[in-house]
Structure formats: C-alpha cells, structure tokens
Amino acid sequence: MGKVKNSPWLLHYDGSSCNGCDIEVLATLTPLYDAERFGIENTGDPMQADILLITGGINTQNQEVVRQLYNQMPRPKVVVAVGVCACTGGVFKDCYNVLGGADSTIPVDIYVPGCAARPQAIIDGIVKAVELFQKRSDRHDRYEIEQKEGGNANG
Amino acid sequence: MTELTMRFIWAIGFVILAPFLGGLLEGLDRKISARMQRRIGPPVVQPFYDVRKLMNKQYIIVNRGQNLLILSYMILMILTGAMLFGGTDLLLCFFVLATAATFMYFTAVLTGSPYGTMAGSRELVQMMAYEPAVLLTCIGFYLACGSFRVFDIVNSDTMLITKLPGFFVAYVFILTIKMRKSPFDSSASHHPHQELVQGIKTELGAKNLAIFIVTEWYENIFLLSIVGLFFITKNPLSIIVALMAMFIVYFLEILIDNSSARVKWTLMLKMTWIVTLVFAGVNLLILMLLK
Numbered sequence: 001m002g003k004v005k006n007s008p009w010l011l012h013y014d015g016s017s018c019n020g021c022d023i024e025v026l027a028t029l030t031p032l033y034d035a036e037r038f039g040i041e042n043t044g045d046p047m048q049a050d051i052l053l054i055t056g057g058i059n060t061q062n063q064e065v066v067r068q069l070y071n072q073m074p075r076p077k078v079v080v081a082v083g084v085c086a087c088t089g090g091v092f093k094d095c096y097n098v099l100g101g102a103d104s105t106i107p108v109d110i111y112v113p114g115c116a117a118r119p120q121a122i123i124d125g126i127v128k129a130v131e132l133f134q135k136r137s138d139r140h141d142r143y144e145i146e147q148k149e150g151g152n153a154n155g
Numbered sequence: 156m157t158e159l160t161m162r163f164i165w166a167i168g169f170v171i172l173a174p175f176l177g178g179l180l181e182g183l184d185r186k187i188s189a190r191m192q193r194r195i196g197p198p199v200v201q202p203f204y205d206v207r208k209l210m211n212k213q214y215i216i217v218n219r220g221q222n223l224l225i226l227s228y229m230i231l232m233i234l235t236g237a238m239l240f241g242g243t244d245l246l247l248c249f250f251v252l253a254t255a256a257t258f259m260y261f262t263a264v265l266t267g268s269p270y271g272t273m274a275g276s277r278e279l280v281q282m283m284a285y286e287p288a289v290l291l292t293c294i295g296f297y298l299a300c301g302s303f304r305v306f307d308i309v310n311s312d313t314m315l316i317t318k319l320p321g322f323f324v325a326y327v328f329i330l331t332i333k334m335r336k337s338p339f340d341s342s343a344s345h346h347p348h349q350e351l352v353q354g355i356k357t358e359l360g361a362k363n364l365a366i367f368i369v370t371e372w373y374e375n376i377f378l379l380s381i382v383g384l385f386f387i388t389k390n391p392l393s394i395i396v397a398l399m400a401m402f403i404v405y406f407l408e409i410l411i412d413n414s415s416a417r418v419k420w421t422l423m424l425k426m427t428w429i430v431t432l433v434f435a436g437v438n439l440l441i442l443m444l445l446k
Contacts, residue, residue, distance in 0.1 A: 004207070006201070007201070007204040031192050036196060037197060047357070050212075074214070074215045
C-alpha cells in the first residue's frame, strides 16, 4: 500500500564475530557515510526494527537469541548477513561450537561479503534489503486485505 | 457568541494542524542536527515516512491494556492543546498534561519489561523535576494578568516577558526535559543506542509507536505555544514576535541536544530545581512585592 522503503530501521546483532564488522556497521552510521540520509535509523529494539543486520557466525550459545530476535520483529522483515562469518561461518567454521553462518538458524535474504565488510558494501547491502523490504511490504498489505475480506490468501 | 465560535475554531485548528506542524518541526530538527554534525541528514518529511511505515507493520502486542493506555495518552494530549487554543484555564491545561504523562508511565511499565519499567521510573523523576517550574509559570501568568484564563493572557496590553523574564528562563530550562532532549533525556531519547534500548517506548511497536510519535508532535506544538504565550498581546503583530521566539527557543533546544551529554537524574533534579527556585522564585517575589 504505502511506500515504506523510505524508512528502514535497523537492528544490529553481533553473533560470534571478531567485532571488525561491527565497527564497520557503526562506521556506516557515522557522519562520513551518513546512512541516515536514506532514513536509516539504528534502533536497538526488535519490536521496532525492519532489517536485521547480523554479523558473525552462529554458535550453540547465541542460536536461541538470534531466533528470538528474529521472531520478535514484526513482518515485513529482511535479514542481512554482514561479513563472511555471518555468510558461511568464515574462519570459525570448523570450531567445535560454531554451527555455521546466520542462515543455519534464520532465513537470510542478503549476503554482504568481506572480512571485514566495507561500509560501502554494507550500505549497498542495506539498499538491496530496502528494495526487498518494499516488495515484502506490498505482499504483506495484500495479505492483510485478503484476511480482512475473508477471502483465500494465496501466497 | 462570536468569541465562542472563534475559540472553537482555534481549538479545532490545533487538533487538525498540530500533527503536520509537529512532524515538520521534527523533520527540521533532524535536518538541523545532521547539519550540526556535518551530515546531509534525512529529508524534512522523514518523520511522516516513519509513521506511515509503522502504520503498515504487523501488529505484535505484549499486553492488550497498552492499547487503551496509549490511546488515553494521545486523547489527553490533544485535549490539553485544544483547551489551550480554546482559551480556557491554563492551570487545567497543565493538570491534564500531567495526567497524560502518567498514562505514558503506565504504558511503559505495563508489560513488565525491565527496560520499560526502569524508564518509567525515570519518567516519574523527570516529572518531579519539571512540575514545580510548570506550576510556578502558571502562577506567574496569574500575577501578571490577574487571571488563569488563556483568553485573558492573550489579550493583555503588554508583552508578559517584560514582567516574567525569570519564569521564562525556568520554563525554557524544563522544556529540555519535556522535549526529551539531551542532557535530560534519561527516560527516552530520540537518538538510538541509549542504555535502556528505547526507554519508555521499548515495548511499543507498529501502530502504538506511531500513536506515540504523533502524540509527541502534539505535545511539542503545545509546549512551544506556551513559549509564544509569553510574547503575545492584543496587537496582532505580536504573533510574529511570538513565532520568532518559538523558533529561537526550538533552535536553542536542538543546539543543547547536540552539544551535551546525558546527566544522571540526581544532577538533573538539582539543576532544574535550583534554576526554578532562583529564576522563577526571585521573579515571583518581585511580582508579589510590586503588587
């Protein structure tokens, strides 16, 4: 219905990363790269977030946390895996407690490679995520309308 | 009769126009803040984009009681502004405003979230800090015009700032708390990444957060109108002076917000009460002695 892509709010979660990607994520929000010019805001609150930025791999300890954060986010939502650890597990892949990339636990939509991922690449990933967010939002609205009219929701 | 219809039109005008003006003002705030930090910043209409998006999100709610409480907060806030623009009792306006803030407190603590509860108690401390200045401002208006009615205050012969400079300073000082600006934004901040996640709005999502944001727009317009009240007289030209004063005060708030760090609640309480006592208190004594 509405255009929602002007206002993507982020939730940033640090899995078992080395903090390299986290610093780059924060760098995208600093005056130099100024992600806020796209309306991007870094909320720390899953209930208000649209895009989940996840850095670092999934291990046995944070798996439940990641799942819960994902479930607490209201639809429509998009997940972006930032950095090679979040994509595949990276150098930690074969560790005894690492389960793999973020997609081992939750559905990931956009993969941003790099070790650490550069701010330009992160912004690029977010912009791709925003387009997907708009598409999902349109589908979500159609679904809601169909539910209200009592018709069959297909899709 | 004509006076009554005029007041009615003003009140309706507030209810309809305040969200648009408030939203633009917040957009301007974000743009000016960005420029102060050498950023480009979001477009001025960004707050409207945010609210529109929030209205379209899936509605997840922890406790259904929140709906009623947040709606009460909004309705009471609109009522406060409508009463001010309708020219009724100023004292009553501020009491309804305090009731609205109490409903916000209940919304925050209802879900039992540790962040919400903590922010709720901070909100109460903030109320304790600003209420004396607010009440003294009302008393100042009474001493200067002999009436609590906004209609009489607006129709005064001289600019009340000449009689109430101390009250003005105290009021602008506590405005920082009411507008949730740093250094007094311990219960909720407009900026992300504070120690309490999102403070009192932590458990608000989708539509309820949109209601909260729109209510804040109403509140900001109401608070700035009180600033205008210090400057407005019978003369229609004084409206321009009042508008300029409102903009200057708002700019000052943005400047303070961007150049100061959050303080602990004890320091906030000390600072606000000392400023209130010194400026508003001395002004009050002088007004009473001159009477």
